[in-house]
Amino acid sequence: MVRLFGLGAGLVFVIALLWGAVQPREAVVPDPVKAIHLHPEQVKFSHDGAMGVFGTFDRAQLQRGYQVYKEVCSACHGLERVAFRNLQDIGFSAEEVRALARAKEVPSIDPRTGEPSTRPALPADRIPGPFINEVQARAANNNALPPDLSLIVKARHDGQNYVYSLLTGYDRPVPAGHDVPPGLNFNPYFHSVNIAMARPLQDDQITYADGTKATTDQMARDVTTFLRWAAEPELEKRRQIGVASVIFLTILSFLAFLTYRKVWANIPH
């Protein structure tokens, strides 16, 4: 009887331990941010195509996306892994690329005095950020660092959907009981829900060269598509090679099967 009692007590103890182990941490310490943080909206991007495999980028959209980057985001964010000449891949002519590069100044050395100076960028230069170093970038942004955007789509979970949602997520109402610290902005898609970047896109903020209406949604889609390209310019080529390899391997398997049938045809089992 005592033994049975001891066994029962032990069992209760083990069950309590297991229960504690599988309970999520928030059951004990509720995380107020987690309750209002939102997962990115799932957006259909035209370049993802059928099954996310066959799509190609719309060149006009990529050029609009670059225009948004150039006219809005480049005031704070660099794109240091993309060279101006890479922009020819998205449909700009060599002459247009030269002009886009020339409009930016990059650090240089004055050939006459040897003093640090700047010169107009060349197509071979990377697209520079607006700040010379992190200290200057933070000083201009309330101590927050605007990250380089070249790889941002790869660097964040669910990158494309995240960047789109972040850019369009500023108009969500602040939940009751949540205080936004001064200098920050409420955005439920940002990991801490309070982001130092003020809403960068407003309707009709820019005039698209191709006449498309510049709604916040349109600009967010275009710049996200451009950043997707920037993070992986070889995406289309990789997909084409992938599809071609699968077709090739399918045909090869079929031929191998026929060969097998032929070779073994006259051998008695």
Ligand code: HEC
């Ligand atoms: C006035 C300056 C400014 C402009 C303009 C600006 N940003 Fe930012 N951005 C920031 C700062 C500062 C941060 C860092 C925010 C933080 O850490 O709280 C940031 C962060 C980001 C992040 C990273 C969020 C994360 O998960 O870490 C993305 C993505 C981003 N910006 C995209 C853009 C895009 C796209 C544009 C153009 C449409 C743009 N930004 C325009 C200042 C700016």
